Amino acid sequence: MGRAPCCDKTSVKRGPWSPEEDELLRSYVQNHGTGGNWIALPHKAGLNRCGKSCRLRWLNYLRPDIKHGGYTEQEDRIICSLYNSIGSRWSIIASKLPGRTDNDVKNYWNTKLKKKAIAMNQQQQDYYHHQRGSGGRGRRGAPQTQCASMHPSPASASSAVTTASPGDAACSFGPMFSSPTPLQAQAVLARYDGAATAPLPPLQQQHQASSLAQFSSAPPPQPAGASIINSWAGGLAIDDMFLPELLGVGDFPPGDLFGGGFAPLLQDRASSLQELAACYFPNAQAAEVWAAADHVKPPAAGLCHSLT
DNA sequence: AAGGTACGCAACCGCGCTGGC
DNA sequence: CGCCAGCGCGGTTGCGTACCT
Numbered sequence: 425m426g427r428a429p430c431c432d433k434t435s436v437k438r439g440p441w442s443p444e445e446d447e448l449l450r451s452y453v454q455n456h457g458t459g460g461n462w463i464a465l466p467h468k469a470g471l472n473r474c475g476k477s478c479r480l481r482w483l484n485y486l487r488p489d490i491k492h493g494g495y496t497e498q499e500d501r502i503i504c505s506l507y508n509s510i511g512s513r514w515s516i517i518a519s520k521l522p523g524r525t526d527n528d529v530k531n532y533w534n535t536k537l538k539k540k541a542i543a544m545n546q547q548q549q550d551y552y553h554h555q556r557g558s559g560g561r562g563r564r565g566a567p568q569t570q571c572a573s574m575h576p577s578p579a580s581a582s583s584a585v586t587t588a589s590p591g592d593a594a595c596s597f598g599p600m601f602s603s604p605t606p607l608q609a610q611a612v613l614a615r616y617d618g619a620a621t622a623p624l625p626p627l628q629q630q631h632q633a634s635s636l637a638q639f640s641s642a643p644p645p646q647p648a649g650a651s652i653i654n655s656w657a658g659g660l661a662i663d664d665m666f667l668p669e670l671l672g673v674g675d676f677p678p679g680d681l682f683g684g685g686f687a688p689l690l691q692d693r694a695s696s697l698q699e700l701a702a703c704y705f706p707n708a709q710a711a712e713v714w715a716a717a718d719h720v721k722p723p724a725a726g727l728c729h730s731l732t
Numbered sequence: 733a734a735g736g737t738a739c740g741c742a743a744c745c746g747c748g749c750t751g752g753c
Numbered sequence: 754c755g756c757c758a759g760c761g762c763g764g765t766t767g768c769g770t771a772c773c774t
Contacts (some may be wrong), residue, residue: 439767439768440769460759460760460762461760463758463759463760476761479761483761512764514761514762515761515763526763527763530763
């Protein structure tokens with residue numbers, strides 16, 4: 425037996441909204457608010473629509489502060505960085521972009537940004553192979569490609585797999601990465617947020633120290649031919665993985681990072697790192713609580729407030 | 733100019749979570 | 754404590770339009 429539908433789909437209108445319906449919904453919400461009950465709202469507003477449909481229409485289209493299109497390079501970078509770090513949690517990513525909705529960000533990623541990232545990855549791989557082929561020393565540690573940075577965490581692995589097209593082979597989003605463990609995330613947070621945060625309990629300090637040591641250690645030797653992709657477990661810290669993209673700096677070849685046109689927006693590396701860490705947890709204590717709860721994903725509430 | 737194809741986006745679907753009872 | 758209605762989210766679908774042949 426399946427889940428009961430939220431409304432009688434045979435008796436409510438579906439499909440595109442008419443301007444009249446938009447106006448009805450807009451005026452009702454502006455005058456009365458949602459009343460905390462979207463299911464009852466369409467009846468009160470005189471709309472022959474499902475409550476969920478009304479909610480979606482309002483949140484994604486009618487809300488007064490909504491922006492459509494015209495994504496800036498800064499927004500691109502925020503999306504890419506957050507996608508890399510937390511996966512396809514569009515509502516969280518969208519919450520960092522004023523005026524953007526999760527649906528909008530999701531569509532933008534799926535239709536434009538992902539291709540951009542894939543193209544850049546290919547460019548970087550070509551560059552890397554060229555460097556190796558020409559006997560260059562290569563870059564510090566294992567080469568970090570845009571592709572690597574574009575791999576979502578396993579939190580989104582399933583969706584990433586389903587949305588990847590066959591043509592994505594050059595950057596096949598797959599479950600290649602293991603997420604940072606809660607303690608690792610905490611360690612990363614503490615690494616950049618340390619001075620301003622309260623000391624951890626002794627046991628947590630011990631765990632954090634070992635986690636940090638593991639997390640921050642140099643990557644193990646990469647087997648030939650398998651060196652492109654690094655993993656959390658391989659020793660890449662958050663900043664190593666995608667901070668250069670966010671900052672638009674680092675030892676990346678010219679021309680990468682979406683054409684290299686991203687001027688550094690965050691000049692101060694330390695504060696940038698803190699902002700990124702804050703995308704995971706509001707503070708070290710929150711990270712600790714989360715770690716103690718052994719959650720798989722960072723908590724949805726309170727994320728990334730520093731970027732808003 | 734017409735038909736086919738690709739793309740972008742709005743909307744829908746269904747599941748997990750949460751809070752009230 | 755369990756149930757259930759409602760909410761919120763991510764994934765998917767389908768339609769309109771732009772572009773190509």
